[in-house]
Amino acid sequence: xxxxxxxxxxxxxxxxxxxxxxxxxxxxxxxxxxxxxxxxxxxxxxxxxxxxxxxxxxxxxxxxxxxxxxxxxxxxxxxxxxxxxxxxxxxxxxxxxxxxxxxxxxxxxxxxxxxxxxxxxxxxxxxxxxxxxxxxxxxxxxxxxxxxxxxxxxxxxxxxxxxxxxxxxxxx
Amino acid sequence: xxxxxxxxxxxxxxxxxxxxxxxxxxxxxxxxxxxxxxxxxxxxxxxxxxxxxxxxxxxxxxxxxxxxxxxxxxxxxxxxxxxxxxxxxxxxxxxxxxxxxxxxxxxxxxxxxxxxxxxxxxxxxxxxx
Numbered sequence: 386x387x388x389x390x391x392x393x394x395x396x397x398x399x400x401x402x403x404x405x406x407x408x409x410x411x412x413x414x415x416x417x418x419x420x421x422x423x424x425x426x427x428x429x430x431x432x433x434x435x436x437x438x439x440x441x442x443x444x445x446x447x448x449x450x451x452x453x454x455x456x457x458x459x460x461x462x463x464x465x466x467x468x469x470x471x472x473x474x475x476x477x478x479x480x481x482x483x484x485x486x487x488x489x490x491x492x493x494x495x496x497x498x499x500x501x502x503x504x505x506x507x508x509x510x511x512x513x514x515x516x517x518x519x520x521x522x523x524x525x526x527x528x529x530x531x532x533x534x535x536x537x538x539x540x541x542x543x544x545x546x547x548x549x550x551x552x553x554x555x556x557x
Numbered sequence: 558x559x560x561x562x563x564x565x566x567x568x569x570x571x572x573x574x575x576x577x578x579x580x581x582x583x584x585x586x587x588x589x590x591x592x593x594x595x596x597x598x599x600x601x602x603x604x605x606x607x608x609x610x611x612x613x614x615x616x617x618x619x620x621x622x623x624x625x626x627x628x629x630x631x632x633x634x635x636x637x638x639x640x641x642x643x644x645x646x647x648x649x650x651x652x653x654x655x656x657x658x659x660x661x662x663x664x665x666x667x668x669x670x671x672x673x674x675x676x677x678x679x680x681x682x683x684x685x686x
Contacts, residue, residue: 480599484569487582506598506654546649547637 388422389432389440392459401458407496410458414465414497423466434474437463441478454490461494468501479505559606559619559641564667566602566677570649579603579647588657588681597655602677604648604667608641617641621648622668628661628681657681 391397397419401410414420426432441463444456454460464482467475482498485491568583581603588597602623611617623635639648657663660683666676 484571487571487580502598545637545639545646546651547635548651548653549635
């Protein structure tokens with residue numbers, strides 16, 4: 386079974402026990418062989434971030450408003466698996482999941498992602514950024530990397546979104 | 558030029574594309590920290606613009622500028638363009654890792670096509686001060 390598909394399995398769900406808090410679930414996932422398998426597969430190139438994106442897209446199709454999201458543990462597991470990767474995809478995934486903390490269909494996964502994001506940001510601080518806020522602006526602007534994402538999270542016609550990272554100049 | 562309907566600075570927002578509705582969470586008016594410096598992981602500036610039929614027909618392009626003044630620091634500027642595709646256009650500028658070093662006032666000023674429109678102020682204080 387693919388390491389991603391394994392996150393939908395009963396074995397994976399049973400392995401998590403009954404963690405009632407986000408920190409408890411995160412600790413449990415950090416030790417989980419299922420999550421370690423995802424991490425290792427990513428490192429070896431057996432799966433890709435694009436593969437994870439597609440997998441999450443498949444899970445999302447089973448989302449039903451008003452009903453607890455069945456695949457929430459899988460999303461939390463991916464957050465833990467990605468927290469050590471300093472890639473734009475990992476950052477985007479953690480941000481997007483963490484900001485779902487107001488929806489009723491998920492209890493713990495957004496909070497697990499929030500904790501992972503804090504860890505991710507600590508790791509990012511270790512790497513001295515090579516750009517200042519204005520350089521970053523140039524990168525976004527002249528490079529034309531405008532995060533306009535039609536159809537995603539309500540973005541689309543009538544919506545324009547830009548993201549900037551404001552860094553401390555002393556760290557650059 | 559589109560007409561500004563509202564402008565806010567908040568922690569996050571959520572949009573429901575089914576009903577084209579926006580929910581804005583934790584509008585910032587004050588930051589009260591235990592110590593400084595402190596980093597705000599994310600804040601969003603949300604402006605809503607109303608376009609005329611002519612502007613929609615022409616897909617007129619406009620540039621929004623956010624000028625961000627942190628206490629004791631020089632002003633920073635963030636720009637983004639949008640097109641008038643619909644009557645109501647939301648422009649969201651998300652700022653990540655906002656490091657605040659001093660107490661005082663954070664001013665977030667909004668301009669469109671180099672014309673100042675309005676600003677949002679956040680008061681920064683340290684507990685005990």
